[in-house]
Amino acid sequence: MSMIAAFYGGKSILITGATGFMGKVLMEKLFRTSPDLKVIYILVRPKAGQTLQQRVFQILNSKLFEKVKEVCPNVHEKIRAIYADLNQNDFGISKEDMQELLSCTNIIFHCAATVRFDDTLRHAVQLNVTATQQLLLMASQMPKLEAFIHISTAFSNCNLKHIDEVIYPCPVEPKKIIDSLEWLDDAIIDEITPKLIGDRPNTYTYTKALGEMVVQQESGNMNIAIIRPSIVGATWQEPFPGWVDNLNGPSGLIIAAGKGFLRAIKATPMAVADLIPVDTVVNLTLAVGWYTAVHRPKSTLVYHCTSGNLNPCNWGKMGFQVLATFEKIPLERAFRRPYADFTTNNFTTQYRNAVSHRAPAIIYDFYLRLTGRKPRMTKVMNRLLRTVSMMEYFINRSWEWSTYNTEMLMSELSPEDQRVFNFDVRQLNWLEYIENYVLGVKKYLLKEDMAGIPEAKQHLKRLRNIHYLFNTALFLIAWRLLIARSQMARNVWFFIVSFCYKFLSYFRASSTLKV
Ligand SMILES: CCCCCCCCCCCCCCCCCCCCCCCCCC(=O)SCCNC(=O)CCNC(=O)[C@H](O)C(C)(C)COP(=O)(O)OP(=O)(O)OC[C@H]1O[C@@H](n2cnc3c(N)ncnc32)[C@H](O)[C@@H]1OP(=O)(O)O
Numbered sequence: 001m002s003m004i005a006a007f008y009g010g011k012s013i014l015i016t017g018a019t020g021f022m023g024k025v026l027m028e029k030l031f032r033t034s035p036d037l038k039v040i041y042i043l044v045r046p047k048a049g050q051t052l053q054q055r056v057f058q059i060l061n062s063k064l065f066e067k068v069k070e071v072c073p074n075v076h077e078k079i080r081a082i083y084a085d086l087n088q089n090d091f092g093i094s095k096e097d098m099q100e101l102l103s104c105t106n107i108i109f110h111c112a113a114t115v116r117f118d119d120t121l122r123h124a125v126q127l128n129v130t131a132t133q134q135l136l137l138m139a140s141q142m143p144k145l146e147a148f149i150h151i152s153t154a155f156s157n158c159n160l161k162h163i164d165e166v167i168y169p170c171p172v173e174p175k176k177i178i179d180s181l182e183w184l185d186d187a188i189i190d191e192i193t194p195k196l197i198g199d200r201p202n203t204y205t206y207t208k209a210l211g212e213m214v215v216q217q218e219s220g221n222m223n224i225a226i227i228r229p230s231i232v233g234a235t236w237q238e239p240f241p242g243w244v245d246n247l248n249g250p251s252g253l254i255i256a257a258g259k260g261f262l263r264a265i266k267a268t269p270m271a272v273a274d275l276i277p278v279d280t281v282v283n284l285t286l287a288v289g290w291y292t293a294v295h296r297p298k299s300t301l302v303y304h305c306t307s308g309n310l311n312p313c314n315w316g317k318m319g320f321q322v323l324a325t326f327e328k329i330p331l332e333r334a335f336r337r338p339y340a341d342f343t344t345n346n347f348t349t350q351y352r353n354a355v356s357h358r359a360p361a362i363i364y365d366f367y368l369r370l371t372g373r374k375p376r377m378t379k380v381m382n383r384l385l386r387t388v389s390m391m392e393y394f395i396n397r398s399w400e401w402s403t404y405n406t407e408m409l410m411s412e413l414s415p416e417d418q419r420v421f422n423f424d425v426r427q428l429n430w431l432e433y434i435e436n437y438v439l440g441v442k443k444y445l446l447k448e449d450m451a452g453i454p455e456a457k458q459h460l461k462r463l464r465n466i467h468y469l470f471n472t473a474l475f476l477i478a479w480r481l482l483i484a485r486s487q488m489a490r491n492v493w494f495f496i497v498s499f500c501y502k503f504l505s506y507f508r509a510s511s512t513l514k515v
């Protein structure tokens with residue numbers, strides 16, 4: 001019997017960010033391994049014209065939850081969606097709901113965040129810092145609370161090369177930042193943002209670091225732990241391999257490469273690609289929840305959920321395997337054939353962006369205009385290149401994360417728990433994982449049918465022929481222009497033509513003699 005699974009039995013669990021990528025996998029695993037848990041409260045806001053109930057219904061009826069329904073048929077009754085917007089004071093939670101949360105919650109998993117790299121400092125602070133502070137305040141009023149687990153990111157201290165499982169202070173106190181954002185106007189905030197974030201690349205990593213400081217400062221006598229995952233990718237094993245449902249991290253770029261939009265990227269092939277499967281993160285999170293509640297460590301422990309120091313893979317190997325998988329399992333209606341190069345300097349990057357990205361988009365838009373359709377490819381390409389430029393920081397560096405606490409926890413688990421809540425990334429076979437990831441992107445993200453693979457392969461063949469035809473035409477036009485302008489080119493041309501003519505005449509004469 002798994003001790004961790006048994007621990008969550010009968011518990012009331014509060015999850016923020018349950019509608020997000022990680023939150024869904026966390027809920028799924030909890031219901032599947034501890035179907036006798038009492039209730040999962042999820043803080044949800046209405047979104048994209050959907051009510052809370054519609055959002056929950058959609059999640060529970062998705063492919064991800066198919067296994068849950070077998071082991072926990074009354075899952076609908078065990079999930080309680082509570083209206084909450086983390087941007088509002090007290091999250092906009094009603095009095096009755098708040099009362100219930102305060103009196104019943106045993107465990108909190110705080111996953112909600114803004115993960116956008118281009119968010120304004122005001123919004124990123126509101127969600128990643130102030131909301132964390134408010135949730136901690138709520139937690140401090142919960143008499144039955146056993147553990148508070150905060151999800152941060154391994155990149156919260158990406159300004160350092162070696163990162164330990166400790167909370168590093170930021171130069172300006174989070175409280176000061178929160179206070180000043182209240183009275184500063186947006187223009188001034190934009191001006192001071194680069195100074196505040198310092199050598200971090202964006203507001204996301206900066207505010208996640210501030211969020212950790214808030215956790216440390218407001219921990220009081222609660223049992224708190226922080227988990228720092230690196231780049232979270234599709235599921236490795238559970239509930240099935242390759243599940244992914246958003247474009248964050250590598251997923252969007254995998255699609256861009258498979259569809260032939262992304263043909264070159266400024267990335268260091270030997271830099272460590274610190275990817276971690278989402279189910280591994282969730283298994284560690286649940287194990288940490290159990291350990292923190294049962295063993296009550298004296299201080300707030302930080303757990304790195306990373307792969308680089310235990311089972312490293314680099315971007316070169318990853319990119320190669322992504323492309324190799326697209327050979328076997330191509331995406332439908334590709335714009336160009338999947339092919340991608342790593343460039344390492346700014347000049348080649350600019351050149352490749354102009355030749356391999358912008359020029360084909362302009363040509364295609366010209367074709368759309370000619371055929372009476374609305375041009376759109378240049379816009380798509382510009383947005384893609386903007387996204388890629390935001391990722392560059394992370395794919396051209398390597399970090400070392402120590403994992404003492406994570407390894408210590410692994411050794412504390414029973415063999416059964418090590419199996420059911422496996423977070424030992426040393427067992428991960430990268431080639432198999434990446435292949436499943438690419439397949440998952442095709443199936444679960446793009447919702448493409450496997451039956452369409454032969455047609456997708458045919459389409460790639462047509463694209464290859466168009467490519468050859470286009471290159472030949474381009475060469476002939478360039479050559480024709482050169483001949484018209486240069487005597488030297490004309491001489492070379494005359495030489496080649498006469499050489500071919502002589503060769504053919506000789507070949508014809510010798511074959512006639514044989515007959
Ligand atoms: C190297 C290999 C090279 C290979 C070479 C070739 C080989 C083969 C291929 C390569 C394979 C291997 C992997 C490669 C590298 C992986 C790097 C990962 C680094 C991750 C580091 C993470 C570290 C920290 C981890 C964390 O701790 S946190 C989690 C990370 N957080 C995020 O990943 C949020 C990012 N996103 C945003 O920050 C916003 O999304 C924003 C982008 C501003 C747009 O923002 P905006 O344009 O305003 O609007 P959107 O509505 O968002 O999107 C608007 C439009 O962009 C589209 N689109 C949104 N996203 C993405 C995305 N990703 N990728 C692509 N497209 C995207 C969306 O489809 C929409 O398209 P459309 O409809 O216009 O056609």
Ligand SMILES: NC(=O)C1=CN([C@@H]2O[C@H](COP(=O)(O)OP(=O)(O)OC[C@H]3O[C@@H](n4cnc5c(N)ncnc54)[C@H](OP(=O)(O)O)[C@@H]3O)[C@@H](O)[C@H]2O)C=CC1
Binds near residue numbers: 021045047152230248
């Ligand atoms: N994905 C990754 O690569 C990594 C993620 N992390 C961390 O993991 C955690 C989860 O990330 P992930 O699941 O990928 O992120 P997602 O963007 O998929 O999910 C974010 C969640 O936060 C919720 N949320 C955002 N704003 C609000 C709001 N104002 N009110 C209520 N809820 C809100 C979202 O709700 P809604 O659906 O309504 O938008 C969603 O449920 C985050 O803390 C992130 O920093 C750490 C390392 C890497």
